[in-house]
Amino acid sequence: MAQLTPAEIEVAKKFDLTSKIIPFLDRHLIYPLIENLDLTYDEKTIKELSYNLLRDTYMNKFINDLNPDKEISQDVLTKQKEIEAKSEVLEAETKETLNLLSKKEVQEQLKSDKNHNRRYLESQHGITEDKIHALYEYGQIQYNKGDYVMASDLLANFRILSTNNELNVSSTWGRLACEILLLEWNNALEELSKLRELIDSRTSFNDPLLQLYNRTWVIHWSLFPYFKTANGLETLCDLFFSSSYLSTIQASCPWVLRYLVVAVISNNSKKLKDLVRVTAQESYQYADPFTNLIKALYLDFDFAQASQHLNDCEVILKTDFFLNNEDENLPLISKKFITNAKKLIIQVYVKCYGRISLEALSETLNLTKQELKDLIASLDLKNATLDDEKLIINHTSTKIYQQVSDKVKSLGYKSNQLLENFAK
Amino acid sequence: MSRFFASGYSDSDLSSSDEELLSTSEEELINSSADEQEAEQDNDESSDSVFATEEESDDSSDDDYGARARGPSYFLKSSFAKNNYSDEDSESEGEGKKVVKSSKDKLLDEMRSLVDKIEIRRDVKEWIGLLAEFDKLNKLLTKARQQNLGIPRLYISMIAELDSTISEIGNEEIKALKADSSRAFNTTKQRTRRFVKEHAAAIEQYRANPETFEKELDEQSEENTPKPSKALIDELITSLRTIQETRGKKNVDRDEQIATLEELVQDAKGNDFHSILVYLMLIPLRFESSSLVQSMPIDQWTKAKNEIIALLKILEKVRNEYVVTELATATDELGQEPEADKNGVKHILGSVTALVERLDDELTKSLQSTDPHATEYVDRLKDQSTVYQLLLANQLYLESIIEPAAYSQKEGEQLARVVLKRLENLYYKPTKLIIISEKVGWSKLTNKQSLIYPKFEESDDELEYCNGLINHLSSLLYKQTNSIFRKKAMLCQIYYYSFNDQYYKARDMFLMSHLQSTIHTSDIPLQVLFNRALVQLGLCAFRAGLLTESQQILQEICTSQKQKELLGQGSNQRQQPASQIDKQRLVPFHMHINLELLDCVYLTASLLLEIPQIIQQSSGRKVSNKLQATKSFRRTLDYYNRQVFIGPPESTKDYIMRAASSLQAGKWEQAINFISSINIWSLFNNATGIKEMLYEKFQTEGLRSYIFANIFFYEKLSVKQLASLFKLPEAKVLAVVSKMIYNDEISASLDQFNQSIDLSKDYEFSKLHELALSLADRCQQLAERNERLASGGHQSQSSNVKDQKKIYSK
Structure with a gap:
């Protein structure tokens, strides 16, 4: 990817959300984010950051590579050995259970009733509570060691067997993290919906604060899969605009509005009105080029400002972890966003102006005339005539007779139908 | 000689007493000695006379008689005075009647006339x-004490004379009295004796030399503290017990008890x-003794304050031996030491908190009954800092005896x-004042240091410190189980944030508190x-x-007839005089919110929101009813517009209404001039900033009004001209117009080539x-309703019918 100019780096640094997002993510999930900072920060800083980040995990080899001191201190080594020993013990413990579960006749016996399964396994195969718990612990260690496939598997098995609600929730979190790190987006989405169900439906959340935290986590974690899957952004809009999640965003993480703006605009979502309302409401506590764009366009009607913000947006689209999507299989979010945003600006412009000079407009929007013409053409405007110099739109409000007739046209038919229904 | 116009003796004496207070103490001395002479004269006369009592009791005749009788002596006195102080006296003679009496003088005058009557x-x-x-x-005396005047010396002299008269009266004479007058005699005797006992020194001095009886005595009489007689502990306990047993009973002389206890304080020193x-x-x-009067006399209050300070000092000293807490168990026997707990600390039942609270309440009460425009009010207000010091000291003491973990328990309630009291002493102040009270505190x-929030250091940022202070104090209160603490803390915090211009914080807290749904069930x-x-x-x-928000928030209270009551700042005059309890609910004057400013803000906000709408409506366009029309504003405006002659504006309201009609007529500059010439804006900290803000608002709202008003008369409007008309940059005009077009407020389009606004005509x-x-709209609604009904909706039949009727009647 092309290098950024110093001015662009300034912008990127100014609106970098990494530090805000980090508190709501897991260590392992943060790593890709930090790795992604390579455009804005130099290599040394990033290496240092990643070392500090991962020092407490069990990915020994990886940590040693990152270690700036070269010398590995004694405590680290002892710690590493301890972990090895512990994981060996747990491996032995869980092996039996796992083998058993993979047997065909056992699988046939298992039903959807968890209590029944437990009784069956305990009486027939001697699998006790402790053994099941070992699955969880081993899964945790594997996750910390960076073996996400194994961890995911272990946690899935644990969840099938365990009746402990709390651990079930955390094992779901664990699986979600694993799937995200494995880039298995569909599985991740599945886990996410399970998690949402648990969090939203659970009546045992006595503490509203805890629920708020959980929702905040869901919001942040969900950014990973949603921005990587085909229809992700639509689901994201639905989720984030649902009232409980919207108020969570407003209360604890207004910066997520950036992703919401991107999702709505690049997806041509119908939620634009809601978006304008929310960004206006939150403008006192959060502002970045994306929200400013919305504000300039729909609240201040300052088109020059809007296109300036759009320029800043382009920089951020390149540097933001979630937005600089380079997956070829997916339509580029950034490109879609920019085009759609320009279209929106033109739409608003056209609604206000009757006679537009193409030259002036292309200047404000930072486009060549041809590009502008193409954009206008793609908008498919009514009553508009376009030539080389200008765009003229005939703003005609519908005649009053037309309006009345439109309104009452269908009434007769509808009423007849109603009567017929009654007759039946 | 104005003197001759004085009708009666008592009156002329009054005026002379005026002079007395204005002039030096030496003159007073003369006057009082003159009084004495008169009294003696009186004595002589009465002993000579053989008149029956009934005849004598006729007041007016007596006064007349007295005036005549004393005529010579009066001249004697004044000429005597003239000899010595001719300058002063002639001066005061000239002004004698004109002098405006202060409340103190009035009180003294009243007392004087009463003393005279008593003497007679x-x-x-x-x-x-x-x-x-x-x-x-x-009664007057208690009043005098409340105003910190001490005991006037004429009272003391009167008592002294009365006492001697009483003791002169023999037993036979008493027996000869009728039943009711003998009762009255006995009561008088008791009261006199008591006073004599309390102020023995002063009386003594008066008796020894009535001539040189000087003002300083007042102060001496206060220091009525005999040397500690080494009473035995048993004795002390016994007297404590007697007092305890009689507490709260009727016919108990509290003053006497207080005097005894004051002595006991001396006795108990060392233990x-x-x-x-x-x-x-x-x-x-002490607090109880003044529970019947409106507010505690200042001397009593000061004594109570000093005693609390002394108590706290002792408690601090003996922190490891004794602890006073509300949760201790009472001992069976007074004076018996409670059992020590595992740390060797003995818990005594009692509450310093309650005392400090009461002290603060009494101060508030006294402020409520003082005239807020007099200097006394300010003097009294100074005591707040002492109370704040006490609150702090008490808080520190409680922090030292209560574990932080127990703050939310029952034990923490006293803390x-x-x-809460501390918070209530702070929340209505701007940050600067908070810092000052903190420093003084x-x-x-x-x-020493507080666990809850550290003291202010010079290096701290003021705003940050205050925010932190308020937050920490409140968060302790949020932990309480009693919801009243939480609610009060929440509201105080909101008030503080709003007052110090942190709107969003305050608003979010307000919304999150959900108090608005339950507040009407709370106490007043x-x-x-x-x-x-x-x-x-x-x-x-x-x-x-944020004018819209402001208008919406203020609407309910500002349009209410009971604004004053709602804010606890007085009551409507039309209603019956407020009862004692009502009065106590009132907020002391220094915490008041200026009602005129409030009105001014509300009306200005409504003006800016309403005027464009009014014009828009009159121009025939359908207006979205987004804003709740403020009827009160429109009504006042109508009233103003209908007036035939409009004089120059006087009140704030006049100014605003004139501004409104100017804006309606399209003269925005005139409007903003009216608004900015309102003086009351200066009550805001940032008055110039606010005026600038208003200036901008008037520009844009003026522009909008102008377009709404002239939409029929123009085909095109030049952006440039609009810009110069409203002194706005062209870009701003374009933005405002774009917004109007986009929101369908006007039907028009912009022309980029001519820089003009094309107004389309076809919507007319x-x-x-x-x-x-x-x-057509209604028909559509009806059809929709019918459909819903047919598909089993829950719309009731009757309402449907009503709707239909409404439509037909149209």
Whole structure:
């Protein structure tokens, strides 16, 4: 990817959300984010950051590579050995259970009733509570060691067997993290919906604060899969605009509005009105080029400002972890966003102006005339005539007779139908 | 000679007493000696006379007689005075009648006339009448004490004379009295004796030399503290017990008890336990003794304050031996030391918190009954800092005896109460004042630190410190189980944030508190606090330029007839005079929110929101009813517009209404001139900033009004001209117009080539068109309703029918 100019780096640094997002993510999930900072920060800083980040995990080899001191201190080594020993013990413990579960006749016996399964396994195969718990612990260690496939598997098995609600929730979190790190987006989405169900439906959340935290986590974690899957952004809009999640965003993480703006605009979502309302409401506590764009366009009607913000947006689209999507299989979010945003600006412009000079407009929007013409053409405007110099739109409000007739046209038919229904 | 116009003796004496207070003490001395002479004269006369009592009791004749009789002596006196102080006296003679009497003088005058009456009654031994006058005099005396005047020396001299007269009276004479007058005699005797006992020194001095009886005596009489007689502990306990047993009973002389306890304080010195016990009994008794009067006399209050300070000092000293807490168990026997707990600390039942709270309450009460425009009010207000010091000291003491973990338990409640009081002493102040009270509060508590929030250091940022202070105090209160603490803390915090221009914080807290749904069930002081916080929030929104919000927030309170009651700042005059309880609910004057400013803010906000709408409506366009029309504003405006002659504006309201009609007429500059010439804006900290904000608002709203008003008369409007008309940059004009077009407020389009606004004509429709449209709308609604009904909706039949009828009637 092309290098950024110093001015662009300034912008990127100014609106970098990494530090805000980090508190709501897991260590392992943060790593890709930090790795992604390579455009804005130099290599040394990033290496240092990643070392500090991962020092407490069990990915020994990886940590040693990152270690700036070269010398590995004694405590680290002892710690590493301890972990090895512990994981060996747990491996032995869980092996039996796992083998058993993979047997065909056992699988046939298992039903959807968890209590029944437990009784069956305990009486027939001697699998006790402790053994099941070992699955969880081993899964945790594997996750910390960076073996996400194994961890995911272990946690899935644990969840099938365990009746402990709390651990079930955390094992779901664990699986979600694993799937995200494995880039298995569909599985991740599945886990996410399970998690949402648990969090939203659970009546045992006595503490509203805890629920708020959980929702905040869901919001942040969900950014990973949603921005990587085909229809992700639509689901994201639905989720984030649902009232409980919207108020969570407003209360604890207004910066997520950036992703919401991107999702709505690049997806041509119908939620634009809601978006304008929310960004206006939150403008006192959060502002970045994306929200400013919305504000300039729909609240201040300052088109020059809007296109300036759009320029800043382009920089951020390149540097933001979630937005600089380079997956070829997916339509580029950034490109879609920019085009759609320009279209929106033109739409608003056209609604206000009757006679537009193409030259002036292309200047404000930072486009060549041809590009502008193409954009206008793609908008498919009514009553508009376009030539080389200008765009003229005939703003005609519908005649009053037309309006009345439109309104009452269908009434007769509808009423007849109603009567017929009654007759039946 | 104005003197001759004085009708009666007492009156002329009054004026002379005026001079007395104005002039030096030496002159007073002369006057009082003159009084004495008169009294003697009186004595002589009465002993000579053979008149029956009834005849003598006729007041007016007596006065006339007295005036004549004393005529010579008066001249004697004045000529005598002239000899020495001719300058001063002639001066005061000239002004004698013109001098405006201060309340103090008035009080003294009243007392003087009463003393005179008493003397007369005394001379003729008319006990019933005397007692009545005596009672009146005593009432005045308490009043005098409240105003910190001390005991006037004429009172002392009167008592001294009365006492000697009483003791002269023999037993036979008493027996000869009728039943009711003998009762009156006895009461008078008791009261006199008591006073004599209390102020023995002063009386003594008076008796020894009535001529040189000087003013300083007042102060001496206060220091009525005999040397500690080494009473045995048993004795101390016994007297404590007697007092305890009689507490709260009727016919108990509290003053006497207080005097005894004051002595006991001296006796108990050296024994901490006993000192604590005595103080714990003495201070509440002091409060009780003044429970009947409107507010505690200042001398009593100061004494109570000093005693609390002394008590806290002792408690701090003996922190490891004794602890006073509300949760201790009472001992069976007074004076018995409670059992020590595992740390060797003995818990005594009692509450310093309650005492400090009461002290603060008494101060508030006294402020409520003082005239806020007099200097006394300011003097009294100074005591707040001492109370704040005490609150702090008490908080620190409680922090030292209560574990932080127990703050939210029952034990922490006393701490919470102190903290709440502290918060209530702070929340209505701007940050600068908070810092000052903090500094003063901590000044006596060097080398100490609070666990809840540290003291202010010079290096701290003021705003940050205050925010932190308020937050920490409140968060302790949020932990309490009692919801009243939480609500009060929440409201205080909201008030503080709004007052100090942190609108969003305040607003978010307000919304999250959900208090608005339950507040009407709370008790009145809390509702008042709620309203105060709400109003501050509205003012804060206005200062931040958020007019719509401000208008909405303030609407309910500003349009109410009972604004004053709602804010606890007085009551409507039309209603019956407020009862004692109502008065106590009132917020002291220094915490008031300026109602005129409030009105001004509300009306200005409504003006800016309403005027464009009014014009828009009159131009025939359908207006979205987004904003709740403020009827009160429109009504006032109509009223103003209908007036035939409009004089120059006088009140704030006049100014605003004139501004409104100017804006309606399109003269925005005139409007903003009216608004900015309102003086009351200067009450805001940032008055110029607010005026600038208003200037901008008037520009844009003026532009909008202009376009709405002229939409029929133009085909095109030049952006440039609009810009120069409203002194706005062209880009801003374009933005405002774009917004109007985009929101469908006007139907027009912009022309980029000519820089003009093209107003389209085709929407212009007649009344018939409008009705046709709304009929079509209604029909549509009806059809929809019917459909819903047919598909089993829950719309009730009756409402449907009603709707139909409505439509047909149209």
